[in-house]
Amino acid sequence: MRLIKELGAWFEARVQLATPIRETLEHQVPRQSASWAYVFGSAALIVFLLQIVTGILLALLYVPSAGEAWNSLQILNHQVTLGWFIRALHGWGSNFMIAIVLIHMVQVFLLGAYKFPRELTWVVGILLLLLTLGMAFTGQVLRFDQDAYWGLGIGASISSRIPVLGPWIVNLLLGGPIIAGATLSRFFALHVFVIPGSLLAFVGLHLLLVLKLGINEWPMPGRIVRRATYVKEYHELIHKDGIPFVPGAIAKDMFFSGFILLAIAVCAVYFGPFGPSGQPDPTIIQTVPRPDYFFLWLYAVLSLLPPSMETPALLIGPVIALGALLALPFISGEGEKSWKRRPIAVLTILLVAVSLGTFTHLAGYAPWSPVMDAGSGEPIPERYLKGRTALERQGALVFQAKQCHNCHALGGAGGERGPALDRVAVQLTEDQLIRQVIQGGGNMPAYGKNLSPAETTAVVAFLETLHPSGLRPARDASRSGEAGTHP
């Protein structure tokens, strides 16, 4: 015991860190800020450390080569003792990290912590958010599977739309004319050196700013932030009603961080690692690429925007969003901190949350994508054959064989790109059906060239039978004479 003490004294005489460390640990924080609402920043830091450790562990075995990366992940998953668990920890750690960073950001926004004098802390925080998302995207690429391969293609296609510089940026991104080994190598360098290095530096700056400027006081409705008086008021507050960070406030942080680490471990054990999905072989085209969870909303936006608005939205949208986030503390650096007196702030958060949630939910089943293998190989359900004439049955066959099911649902099965056709006979007359099939329109391809007149007649005859019992099919009113001939 004495030896340890003497060793400690020997080092302290040289590094002289005891005093600054003690001052850091014991810095005063407002008593009310030792709250469960303030635990997300430290949790993000702990998850970041987990990512560093698990990342280094994975790097011991991962092979960043286009020909070998996928195999090395298989070896990690199936051959290396607990390799699957380290992969799962890293994958779930990344999901949790993004979630916690976002919650931290919402909390800082709603409690007004970004206001004077903590503008720079917020700006650095935005940089950290971008770097975290950068880690998520580059990490998805390192899981070099089909989703990664085609995800890179999507990234390249988006970048290519940047005016003038687009094609060059694509080449820089891919490291060559196509997605290949050079692409993976540079994403490896980004994911392992460049972005983590920047993250470490900016996390350090972020923490330094928190220490220097003090933790945000709990906002009270009516307590107004003014540049002239805030610093003095804050010092009075922590003098009057402050507690040392250790041991006064750190307990909740530690409990929450521990809980988060445990949750990540439980998810890792229960759900296992993410992928890899199929091999990154571009000649295997029977694939339905999907982005990772946190980019699903973007996938939905890209599918739902009208074509003409897509490029402007892709190029200008991020600039506006980023500009607004960076400008926020400078535009509203003073005034009320409490969310109870900031209805627009609360509504903004709700709007963003509902939008992102809706887009993510939609992307979960992607109604805009044709279902590539719907119907064609399966038997026609009996109920679409019963009681039908030969011509109508012929039409059911055409419907089944010509990929109509890829976009149109019938009886709840099939794609949702186009409308479900269970009651189409009530909605369109025979002539309208023929026109729609032959000419297409409203996002439907024209089938005129690919259906013989006999096939068109048959499929329309079949569609004419699709109506709820008791409702008569739509008839052209100008052909009153014909109307009587159909029961």
Add this chain to the structure above:
Amino acid sequence: MNSAEGVSRRGMLVKIGLLFNGAVGALLAIPVVRYLLSPVIRERRPGAESWLSLGTLGQFPEGETRLATFRHPAVNPSDGETGNIPCWVRRVGAEKFQVFAINCAHLGCPVRWFPQSGLFMCPCHGGVYYSDGSRASGPPERGLFEYSYKVEQGNLLIQAGEMPTTGSPNARLINITTGRPPCG
């Protein structure tokens, strides 16, 4: 700090030191930037623009659209399977072809050919094209990208260029066909 002369002399030396380091740094930056930009300003590798065979004409029956693959000339052995690029070959006439890039003109996902309905469909965002590659529906703003091809000694040859993207319509080896109206 005592004499004004000393301050200016030391200050001068610091400034010269800064300048010297700045100059050396700038000099070193030139090769570094050139190295970083090598994918953009790379010298053409020999063979990068050569004609590649997709197979004999017999593999592509007239009036049909078939998947073909080629090994991209710019790849290294370590690139593994990523160097195998697929494309759709449509034989229109005896020596008349259309060779479509696999990449959807929207955001590059692999389009699939459905011979029964004569359509290419994209699994990502729902782009659809007619058999001649022109846009049918969905988010793409144009038809499929086409490779330039030629027929030599009973073989179908194409020039592999870059991965086609919407923003690079002058990507050297890609023949651009603009989308035709659906009723054309």
